[in-house]
Amino acid sequence: xxxxxxxxxxxxxxxxxxxxxxxxxxxxxxxxxxxxxxxxxxxxxxxxxxxxxxxxxxxxxxxxxxxxxxxxxx
Amino acid sequence: xxxxxxxxxxxxxxxxxxxxxxxxxxxxxxxxxxxxxxxxxxxxxxxxxxxxxxxxxxxxxxxxxxxxxxxxxxxxxxxxxxxxxxxxxxxxxxxxxxxxxxxxxxxxxxxxxxxxxxxxxxxxxxxxxxxxxxxxxxxxxxxxxxxxxxxxxxxxxxxxxx
Numbered sequence: 001x002x003x004x005x006x007x008x009x010x011x012x013x014x015x016x017x018x019x020x021x022x023x024x025x026x027x028x029x030x031x032x033x034x035x036x037x038x039x040x041x042x043x044x045x046x047x048x049x050x051x052x053x054x055x056x057x058x059x060x061x062x063x064x065x066x067x068x069x070x071x072x073x074x
Numbered sequence: 075x076x077x078x079x080x081x082x083x084x085x086x087x088x089x090x091x092x093x094x095x096x097x098x099x100x101x102x103x104x105x106x107x108x109x110x111x112x113x114x115x116x117x118x119x120x121x122x123x124x125x126x127x128x129x130x131x132x133x134x135x136x137x138x139x140x141x142x143x144x145x146x147x148x149x150x151x152x153x154x155x156x157x158x159x160x161x162x163x164x165x166x167x168x169x170x171x172x173x174x175x176x177x178x179x180x181x182x183x184x185x186x187x188x189x190x191x192x193x194x195x196x197x198x199x200x201x202x203x204x205x206x207x208x209x210x211x212x213x214x215x216x217x218x219x220x221x222x223x224x225x226x227x228x229x230x231x232x233x234x235x236x
Contacts, residue, residue: 014105015178018186021108049109 003032008042009067016042017049020072024055027074032058039066046070083112083231085224090236091120091147092156093165093180099236100183107190112231115187116224117215118197122204124150124184125194125211140205150180188214193227195219 006023008016023033037043047057050072058071084106088099107113117125126149134144155164172179196211198220208218
């Protein structure tokens, strides 16, 4: 199992979802992706759409300011 | 829920070939694909400029008039802004502003569309008028189709004309 990291805090729609989806598609089953994202649309939608597509959201944690860290498992 | 999402589908007819409308089409397409939609883009007439292999001005196509039009139309790096084009200066300024503000540029959106396996189709009839063949397009263009196949492929989903 490997963990990859992705920072989308400076990205805007649609690249917040697009970069997350592209990284997730490159993982093997059981691998994890740690994503740094901001409040608002990314935080509201990235975890939900990941779950809807069959990925598992392991944790969501506020790490300061409006930035959150979410861990998604394939 | 998972099955429901799997069946979601968006099909875009990319007709205009204007820079801003292509940005809108590719933004909707990539965003939808990223949240689990099946996405089709059917490029027709001016829209075909977005998927040409030659990204700048080139004498593409067969026949004198077709090649002349091909040169005037150019490729994705020549597409005009629908308003305030200023002889092609505005799309370049707009791309500069998009980069500066960390918003995906048109070329980045096309790359993302390819990585997300969005289905790209070219319109047979407009290719025939413009003397273009499938070889004039980027290899990711899946198929050359007409109205009947577009209706088949987009059946059961949302359709948009941009």
